[in-house]
Amino acid sequence: MQSSSRILLRPALQARRRCFATATAGHAPAAHAPAAESKRTVAAIPLSNIEAQWALLSPDEKSSVADQLEVLQKRDWKLLSLDEKKAAYFVAFGPHGRRTPIHEKGDGFKIFGATMGLVGIAGLLFLAIRAVSPPPPKTMSKEWQEAMNERAIEQKMNPITGISSEGYKGKGFITSK
Numbered sequence: 515m516q517s518s519s520r521i522l523l524r525p526a527l528q529a530r531r532r533c534f535a536t537a538t539a540g541h542a543p544a545a546h547a548p549a550a551e552s553k554r555t556v557a558a559i560p561l562s563n564i565e566a567q568w569a570l571l572s573p574d575e576k577s578s579v580a581d582q583l584e585v586l587q588k589r590d591w592k593l594l595s596l597d598e599k600k601a602a603y604f605v606a607f608g609p610h611g612r613r614t615p616i617h618e619k620g621d622g623f624k625i626f627g628a629t630m631g632l633v634g635i636a637g638l639l640f641l642a643i644r645a646v647s648p649p650p651p652k653t654m655s656k657e658w659q660e661a662m663n664e665r666a667i668e669q670k671m672n673p674i675t676g677i678s679s680e681g682y683k684g685k686g687f688i689t690s691k
Contacts, residue, residue: 561601568610580605654690662687 559571559579571579583602586594594602609615617625652658663677663686670678677686 562597564601565604565608568604568608656688656690659686659688659690 559567559575559582561579561583564579568576579601583598583605586598587602591599607613666672666677666686673679676682677684
């Protein structure tokens, strides 16, 4: 009987120990008091026109503004002023942090110019390679391809649908202009 009562009381005892442990863990010893004082408290920052001030604020002030807005947003949204709503939207979705624009103003012209320069270099490279390449083979000439058509007709090549068929109107083997 005693062992079963111990088993039933064990979770309650463990929970009580945890409560005592967490209650005393929050109290820092006197040796650590200067470290706690070194954390700077930041005064409330006015939320009107926060968009213009945001870049000038320190990280502590930015977190203070975010905390201040978090507390304000827990209230009824109908009671918030227009400046508070704008500030909440800007802090959440403004062009800062991960939402900082990738390109600055005027970068579009630079990107366009660089792209056109690379296309120009590719064109010059194409023309240079074509200038030093050998001429096309003699079988690519129009005369050669016409002779291939005549030879195919003589040999009755592909008599059902090809060049030797009745009423054929295609070009045959002619591919050059």
